[in-house]
Amino acid sequence: MSNRLANATSPYLRQHADNPVDWLPWGEEAFERARERDVPLFVSIGYSACHWCHVMAHESFEDPGVAAYLNEHFVPVKVDREERPDVDAVYLQATQALTGQAGWPMSVFTTPDGAPIFAGTYFPPRRQGRVPSFGEVCTAIAGAWRNDRGDTARRAEAIAQALAAATGPLPPAEIDAAAAIAEIRTNTDPVHGGFGGAPKFPQATALDALLAAGDAASVELAFEALGAMARGGIHDQLGGGFARYAVDDAWIVPHFEKMLVDNALLLASATRAWALARAGGDPRAHVFERAARGIVTWLETVARTAEGAFAASTDADSRDADGALREGAFFVWRRVQLDDVLGEDAADAAAVFGVTDAGTFERGASTLRRLDPADDPVDPAWFESVRARLAASRAERTPPARDDKVVTAWNGHTIDALVQAGLAFGEPTWIDAAATAARFLRDVHLVDGLPRRVSIDGVVGDAPGVAEDAGALAAGFARLGAATGDAAWLELARELLARADGAFGLEDGGYADARADASPIAARARELSDDPAPSGTSTLIDAARLVAALTDDRALADRAALAAETRSGLVARAPMAVGRAVRDALEDAREEGALPGPPPAQLVVVHSPGDRAAALALAAVGARSAPPGSAVVVASDGTTRFGTLLAGRHPLDGRPTAFVCRGTTCSLPVTSEVELAALLAAE
Structure with a gap:
């Protein structure tokens, strides 16, 4: 019963x-x-x-x-x-x-x-x-x-x-962005890459802070971490996507569950790392590209629900050949299994994937890694042939169970990451996938202007959304509106932020995690840590900063700055715990001229109706070259409701045209990819 x-x-x-x-x-x-x-x-x-x-x-x-x-x-x-x-x-x-x-x-x-x-x-x-x-x-x-x-x-x-x-924050403190990023660097693992020891988590927000720092030492540490993960057992070398964490410090054996939120955050990180590596001629660029594309493959083939949103997770456990439920059974391989599937390619594949007779996991099985040198990989065509044959064989196994619930915040992060990756890699279908998910979230998850937390099978539950739901969803809506030129998404993001301010705002300018009327528990928790995912406070700040940049809304920018004060004490004491706050501080310091490097920009690409494909090609250059914190808008001529960003801006000679603005200064329009890249690189 x-x-x-x-x-x-x-x-x-x-x-x-x-x-x-x-x-x-x-x-x-x-x-x-x-x-x-x-x-x-x-x-x-x-x-x-x-x-x-x-x-x-x-x-x-x-x-x-x-x-x-x-x-x-x-x-x-x-x-x-x-x-x-x-x-x-x-x-x-x-x-x-x-x-x-x-x-x-x-x-x-x-x-x-x-x-x-x-x-x-x-x-x-x-x-x-x-x-x-x-x-x-x-x-x-x-x-x-x-x-x-x-x-x-x-x-x-x-x-x-x-x-x-x-539940209260530390007293506000002055943020020294350079000191904060230096502290994060001291937490990295010089041997295996990443942060700390076993169990070892990706910590995408700390990686993003290193990538945003821009200096050679910080970027190299981020590259080492992402490269080690992408080539490690934590990365599904056959089907794409990352497991939640590794049980060892060398990224060999994962805890095999895959979480949507982790993969959304790592998609954005891998996209940024790829863009930086590509621009600098780093041979590891292909590693980051493969990681990013693999995540999208997992999103499209495993995580996507019938409604077009994305499911929460897949289990660590799956059925082995005998029907027993075992951790990692779907993902691991014995040496003899490679022989059965690959024949004469098995020995070379075992060397590349790190499959041994003794095994690196349990019962003589091994996780799959990439042991060929990143700067001298095996022949891509051979590798793809091997990967495809192993993937086809694995498809006959019983896959891990999927948790089908659609979590608002995690889908917001996924929408945001898909748009960023779709722009940078020149993959408009990824942006289309983000739009499909966004429409479902808008139509089903928003109830009386605020998000509910989850739905399943297209039916939203009663659990009220929390601050991270409102913030991540608003950011996803805003990013989508900018990439598509559809200002309705931007307006929806602004409305959501306004309602969130009333639902979660506190007297000190910060945000509670839960609505005052949402829980019988007396305490309203306020978690400011961005580990393993951005806090509710950080997601609302991120969304407000993005919408402010897209609409010239000074009041919204000031609201974000006021909320950021409530996490400043934690930045000063434990920057590793608040990677999003450190990233924002680095962007602000660069905009103020306190740190070297180009500050965030607003990039607008205006195109004639029917010429969106060419506009996206130009925008891809901008998305790859723009400094961290930049906003990219791709809009048809005549689009309104983007503040003054589009005012008086039209295609030159009928060609997609880019405009770059920083602060109160804008460049002359350009129509070539080379000119745009040079503009964005200028300090």
């Missing part, structure tokens, strides 16, 4: 619909039931692609005895962290504060009003050394609630006060 999760929007919640646990979704009903029964809540937080979430579900939540105890002594609540990031953020802070670590699955016991009493992550079905079993934890919490209510209530109040104090 199904519980209350059977009709949930989230596939992750639906996966627990047949548990004997009497789960409720997050909401007021759960709190009312807990108050009526005078019992605590057990809040279990996870997500579809989480391996250990599935393990704990199988070991504990499918156990009738455990379920009976939970149902009797608690109100069990299941939360998809991707659907309710506001809830996840509050309890993540609590878990970190109580245990010194945090992760998923997250197991939180709360008062009937949602105040945390006790928290942890994965609990085994039987005690493992000092780690108690899940049953032991439940028994202890139920006993404390029944027999020592006063102490339990005081504990919950102390935790709530600590969390409320932690």
